[in-house]
Amino acid sequence: MTMIFTKPVFIFGFLVLLANALPAQTTSLNGAWKALVDPAGVGDWRQVWLEDKPQHKTDFFEYSFTGAPVLKVPGDFNSQRCELTYYEGTVWYKKQFNYTLQHGKRLFLHFGAVNYAADVYLNGSKLGSHEGGFTPFQFEITGKVKAGANALVVKVNNIRHTDGLPGYGYDWLNYGGISRDVELTERAGTYIEDYSIQLKKDGLHTVAGRVQLNGIQPAQHITIRIPELNLVYKTQTDEKGMAGIEFSAAFTLWSPEMPKLYKVVIESETDTVVARVGFRCIEVKGNKILLNGKPVFLKAVNIHEENPYKGARAWSKQDADLLLNAAKELGCNLVRLAHYPHNENMVKEAEKMGLMVWSELPIYQHIQFADSAVRAKMGTMLEEMVRRDKNRCGVVIWSLSNETYPGTPNRTEALVALTQQCRALDSTRLITHVTNTQRYQNNTFDVWDPLYQSCDFISLNEYIGWYVPWQGKPADTKWKLVCPEKPVFISEFGGEALYGSHYGKTDEAAYFTEAYQAKIYTDQLQLFNTVPNLCGVCPWLLFDYRSPARMNPVYQQGYNRKGLLSDKGEKKRAWYLMHAYYQQKK
16 A cells, blocks of 8 residues: 655644544443343344334333333343343343534444344444454444434343354353443544554564544544653555554653553544553563563463452453452463453553553354354454554453364364464564463373464463373473474463362362362472473462352352452462462562
8 A cells, every 4th residue: 555654753842732633522321221131032023122102002012121120331231130140142222312413523332342242223223233242343323323312222142152252162151241331432524543553563662553544534644742752743644544653762661560651642633532552562582572672471360351259240440450459469460361352441450550461362162163254253353352452552462262172174274364364463462372282191291283383472271280180290291392492381270279178188179179279289380390481370360250160069159269369359378379489480
C-alpha cells in the first residue's frame, strides 16, 4: 500500500486541542436488564425480540419482558440465580434506554464480551451476531437508534459445541451471560478507528506503528503528543485513512520494577483519542527471554477469570485487584490469564501494578482443526484479542493454544498458520503454544512436539507427582528438547489439596492433603534445577476455582483444588514454598 506522509515534525511544547476533535462520548448500559430464561429454545420462533402487545381481548403471548426478573450486567447468569448454577442454554436480555444522537455523529454499540453466542436486536431489527465468549465486538447503530426511547434485546447462549472455541471438554465452569461492559460510544463522522503505538521489536527508543481513520474524510493531518516528554509528532493519512508512524524519544521503559505509563494523545482533524501507554521491549535472544535488553526470569501464576469469594465470573476493577494483589503477594512478575482473554480491567490493572501478562486463546483440547469454519473462528478470535490489547505494554506473550494433540487431523498445520497470522498482526510480543505431549520415561522428558519449531519459546504442562508418578529422583531428571536452543517455560504443574485437610495418609493422593500437595511442590522445585534453558515457572494455580467435572463429594465438591489459595483465600502449605522460591529467584 502506498503511504502519503508529511515530513515528520517534532515540536516541543503543548498545543491546544482542535475544537472539533473531541474525544468519544461513552454511555454505559450496565445495570439491571430484564431477563427471560429459555431452556426449551422457543424464543426464536416466538420472535421474543419484537415483544408484541395484545391488540384484542382474545390476544395473549406466552412470553413477556414485562414483570420479568432482572439480571445484573456485567455478570454471569449462573451465579445470580441458584437454579441457573449449572445452566447451559439460552437467556434473553432486554434493556431500554433513551438517546438523542448529535447531528453529524456516529453511534456504536459495544460489548466487552458475551458468552458464548450472541444475537443482538435493536428496536425489533437484528443488528448481527457474534461467537466467542471472551473478546469484544460492536455494531454501528447510527441510522438505527431512535431519538428518545430504544429497546435492546440480546439472545445469549452458552451451550458448548463441537465446533466451538473452546469445544466440549474444559475444566472450568461455563459461565454464561453478558459478562463484561456494554456501552454506547458516540464518535465523529470520521474517527480514529484503530492505532498501534509500541516500541520496535529490537529497539528501546523507537516507536513504530500506524493510525487508521474510518469515515468520509480519510485524508487528514495526524498529531501524536506525549506531553510529559514535550513531544509532538505529525504525519498524514493517505486516501484510505492510513498513516504509518515512527519516532524516537528517551522513554522511561516499563518494567515490573518501574511500570511507567505515559499519557498519549492521538489527534486527527476530526477526532481525538487519549490513552495511557507504556514502552518496553520483550524478545528472545539465544536461550533467554529479555525484557528491555536484560534477561528476566518469569515468576508466574495461572489465574482463572473468577472471583473466588463470590464464585462468579470476574469482570470489575475490584475483582482484578483481588486476584492481582494475591499474585503480587506470592512474588509474581507475570500472570498467565488462562485459558482465554480476560477482561480489560485485569490487563490494565496488571500493567499498572507491574505484572507482565500472558494472554491466551481458548483453543483448548478437542478442537476440530480439520473444520474450515473452526479455523476461521480461530483467526477471528486472534484478531479480536490482538486488536484489543496490542497497545497494552504489559501484555508480553500471545499464547495461541493449550494442550492440543498432534494426532488431531490438521492440528499442527492449523496452529502454525495461526502463528504466522499472529506475527503478521503483531511482531512486538512473544508467541507460544502450550503442550502436554512430552513423553516421560526412565525419568527423562522427551519434548518432541513439532509445534515448538514455530514458537519463540517452549511451554509445557507437566503434573509429575500428581497425574504421573515420579520415575526417579526429581534432581536426577533428564531432558531431550526438540528445540534445544530455545528457552523453556513450565506453564503448569501442581496437585490438589483441600485447605485444612491433614487427615488420612499424607503420602497418598486420595486424601487431598496439604502435605501431599506440598511434597509435589518440593519435588518440582528440585526438578526445575534440571531444566535446560529454564526461563520461568507457573504453578496451576492461584485460587481454587469452580469446575463441575470435579465431583469428589468430600474433598472437591465441584472445585478444582489445585489452588495455592483456597476459594476463601486461605494459604496452603504449597503457597509458602512458591513464595520462598520466588523471593530467592532474581
